[in-house]
Amino acid sequence: MNNVLVAKNLKKVYASKGVTYTALHDINLEIKEGEFVGIMGPSGAGKTTLLNIISTIDNPTSGNVTIGGDDITKMNEDKLSSFRRKKLGFVFQDYNLLNTLTIKENIVLPLALSKVGAKEIEHEVAKISDKFGISDTLNKYPYQVSGGQKQRAAIARAIITKPALVLADEPTGALDSKSSAEILQTLSDLNENDKATIMLVTHDAFAASYCKRILFIKDGVLFTELRKGNSRKEFFQKILDVLSTLGNTVTDI
Ligand code: ADP
Ligand code: MG
Numbered sequence: 001m002n003n004v005l006v007a008k009n010l011k012k013v014y015a016s017k018g019v020t021y022t023a024l025h026d027i028n029l030e031i032k033e034g035e036f037v038g039i040m041g042p043s044g045a046g047k048t049t050l051l052n053i054i055s056t057i058d059n060p061t062s063g064n065v066t067i068g069g070d071d072i073t074k075m076n077e078d079k080l081s082s083f084r085r086k087k088l089g090f091v092f093q094d095y096n097l098l099n100t101l102t103i104k105e106n107i108v109l110p111l112a113l114s115k116v117g118a119k120e121i122e123h124e125v126a127k128i129s130d131k132f133g134i135s136d137t138l139n140k141y142p143y144q145v146s147g148g149q150k151q152r153a154a155i156a157r158a159i160i161t162k163p164a165l166v167l168a169d170e171p172t173g174a175l176d177s178k179s180s181a182e183i184l185q186t187l188s189d190l191n192e193n194d195k196a197t198i199m200l201v202t203h204d205a206f207a208a209s210y211c212k213r214i215l216f217i218k219d220g221v222l223f224t225e226l227r228k229g230n231s232r233k234e235f236f237q238k239i240l241d242v243l244s245t246l247g248n249t250v251t252d253i
Contacts, residue, residue: 038199087163093171098142147179
């Protein structure tokens with residue numbers, strides 16, 4: 001399988017008021033096409049820093065990141081914004097839907113920005129909303145639907161352009177446990193059935209157990225990794241074991 005993401009010797013040093021802090025030391029990682037990779041680690045480990053760099057929002061101090069063969073650390077802002085729109089899908093904890101647009105308008109926004117024809121847009125949105133069970137929410141506004149429906153709409157928006165990589169940052173952080181499980185199953189199905197490549201950042205072992213591989217970071221270095229066997233429940237237990245060896249089990253939030 002091809003690599004979708006390759007990060008080499010990533011280092012990030014924050015400097016403020018004459019004080020420097022190295023948040024990422026020397027991170028090397030690869031994500032292959034069709035993988036579903038979780039990033040875990042205690043609060044302050046460097047997860048957000050890593051995600052910001054991979055999502056092209058922040059630059060590393062040194063090292064480089066290629067996504068689909070393109071080195072994002074060498075692109076100017078113009079190229080980056082088109083790259084983000086075409087190659088990356090984003091799913092956030094708080095959905096980031098636009099409140100003045102309907103669910104349908106939110107979902108199709110990336111296609112509309114890419115000047116895709118109206119007929120194709122209609123076709124795509126019908127297909128995707130049917131798959132996610134949100135067809136009857138399309139003409140509603142975000143405030144009129146549940147958290148789980150909002151997040152399914154946000155995932156639909158993230159994948160409607162068929163991005164090379166989907167980046168999900170605590171996508172179940174604002175949801176109750178039933179909706180969380182549904183969203184995680186949705187991501188897992190996208191990965192299994194549509195071969196979507198997904199990177200999920202989470203502090204939650206239950207959420208992480210839906211991934212196929214977990215990378216643990218601690219103090220800005222990759223500490224260890226785990227691969228899922230046949231059972232999600234066993235994987236969940238192994239994740240808890242690693243988290244307890246990482247020391248700080250009360251992570252993030
Ligand atoms: P995590 O998401 O795993 O909790 P972060 O990537 O947010 O960790 O932070 C990693 C470390 O870098 C922390 O010690 C944090 O205080 C520090 N840090 C994050 N952002 C900044 C910043 N803009 N300036 C200075 N230090 C920062
Ligand atoms: Mg964070």
